[in-house]
Amino acid sequence: MKTYPFLDLGLANKPIEDELKKAACRVIESGRYLHGEETHLLEQEVASKCEAKYCVAVSNGLDALKLIFRAYKEMGLLHEGDKVIVPANTFIASVLAVSDNGLEPVLCEPSELTMNLNPEKINGLLDDKVKAILPVHLYGTACWSETLKQLAQERNLLIIEDNAQAIGAKASTRGLNGTFATGGLGHASGISFYPTKNLGGLGDAGAVITNDEQLAKIVKAVANYGSDRRYHNIYKGYNCRIDEMQAAMLRVKLSVLDNETERRNIIAKTYNQHICNPLVIVPHIFHDMVQVWHQYVVRVEKRDQFREYLADKGVQTDIHYATPPHLQPCYYELRDSKLPVTEKLANEVVSLPIAHPITVEDAVEISKIINNFNA
Ligand SMILES: *Cc1c(COP(=O)(O)O)cnc(C)c1O
Numbered sequence: 512m513k514t515y516p517f518l519d520l521g522l523a524n525k526p527i528e529d530e531l532k533k534a535a536c537r538v539i540e541s542g543r544y545l546h547g548e549e550t551h552l553l554e555q556e557v558a559s560k561c562e563a564k565y566c567v568a569v570s571n572g573l574d575a576l577k578l579i580f581r582a583y584k585e586m587g588l589l590h591e592g593d594k595v596i597v598p599a600n601t602f603i604a605s606v607l608a609v610s611d612n613g614l615e616p617v618l619c620e621p622s623e624l625t626m627n628l629n630p631e632k633i634n635g636l637l638d639d640k641v642k643a644i645l646p647v648h649l650y651g652t653a654c655w656s657e658t659l660k661q662l663a664q665e666r667n668l669l670i671i672e673d674n675a676q677a678i679g680a681k682a683s684t685r686g687l688n689g690t691f692a693t694g695g696l697g698h699a700s701g702i703s704f705y706p707t708k709n710l711g712g713l714g715d716a717g718a719v720i721t722n723d724e725q726l727a728k729i730v731k732a733v734a735n736y737g738s739d740r741r742y743h744n745i746y747k748g749y750n751c752r753i754d755e756m757q758a759a760m761l762r763v764k765l766s767v768l769d770n771e772t773e774r775r776n777i778i779a780k781t782y783n784q785h786i787c788n789p790l791v792i793v794p795h796i797f798h799d800m801v802q803v804w805h806q807y808v809v810r811v812e813k814r815d816q817f818r819e820y821l822a823d824k825g826v827q828t829d830i831h832y833a834t835p836p837h838l839q840p841c842y843y844e845l846r847d848s849k850l851p852v853t854e855k856l857a858n859e860v861v862s863l864p865i866a867h868p869i870t871v872e873d874a875v876e877i878s879k880i881i882n883n884f885n886a
Pocket of ligand 1: 571572573574601602604605647673675676702703704705715716717
């Protein structure tokens with residue numbers, strides 16, 4: 512029986528194995544393993560991809576988001592106890608970045624159509640303590656709207672994007688800086704280069720992107736022991752640096768990102784055209800945006816039966832995410848939040864295979880298998 516792996520990173524990296532090895536040799540021979548040319552070039556390339564001016568490459572995606580909040584505190588724009596609106600249906604790192612900085616996460620329900628922050632639900636959460644919003648471009652679909660833009664402009668809220676899942680995606684309306692690419696829409700954004708992400712390294716890495724020179728400088732300093740120059744520390748900083756080896760791997764991956772995104776788009780379209788089963792809700796394709804399909808997520812009420820049925824047929828699936836942050840033991844204080852849409856999605860979402868080496872033919876076959884599911 513043919514099997515369809517959910518994700519096999521070794522196979523996914525196979526087509527560029529030679530380039531990766533060459534880049535690794537280049538770094539080994541350079542004798543420079545931190546603060547070098549690869550990091551510098553990666554920063555330029557990622558900034559340009561996000562249509563923004565500055566990029567500071569760091570240790571991982573969670574650190575990127577944490578550094579942004581910390582830098583805004585250093586700038587006096589955020590203070591301990593301020594509230595930040597965060598989607599309730601996100602990977603827990605989005606919420607961790609907020610609470611880690613002594614800020615209070617305010618969880619907001621998603622829209623069932625976009626599975627992203629529902630802009631209509633934001634107004635009811637606003638009060639004088641809300642100082643920022645953290646939209647997450649979940650599964651690779653931009654979370655951006657005129658409403659968000661107006662909130663930023665009229666109520667002076669900071670918009671910090673969690674772009675961990677959406678590099679290369681585009682919104683349908685312009686961001687605060689007049690551009691469309693996610694990561695450059697708000698005041699600052701964090702990205703993750705975790706190996707399973709669309710632009711994934713061979714280890715941990717991430718980046719902060721912004722058009723604000725002062726913010727970029729503070730992030731860079733805080734991420735390097737808080738020093739603005741050698742042995743001169745202006746902040747009580749951390750070590751959140753990226754290394755040259757990872758930067759070099761990521762530059763190779765970035766050179767094929769557009770192809771990979773195109774491939775994911777074709778497979779998503781194939782699934783949407785071929786899946787026809789009243790028990791399965793497919794994700795919406797927004798023709799006025801560029802979606803990058805970090806995950807292709809369907810919704811099924813009888814999820815356990817569906818996943819078991821697919822596993823029997825050789826189709827591996829995953830769940831992103833089965834337990835929302837407010838139901839995790841570490842966020843006991845958020846446990847009583849009323850988030851019915853979030854909980855419904857958490858109970859129904861299933862991610863289908865979409866990464867390389869899944870082909871269009873595979874997607875057609877998987878769709879046929881799905882169409883024969885009747886619980
Ligand atoms: C992966 C991810 C993060 C965290 O990134 P790491 O590099 O794993 O620290 C944050 N937010 C979202 C939405 C993610 O998917």
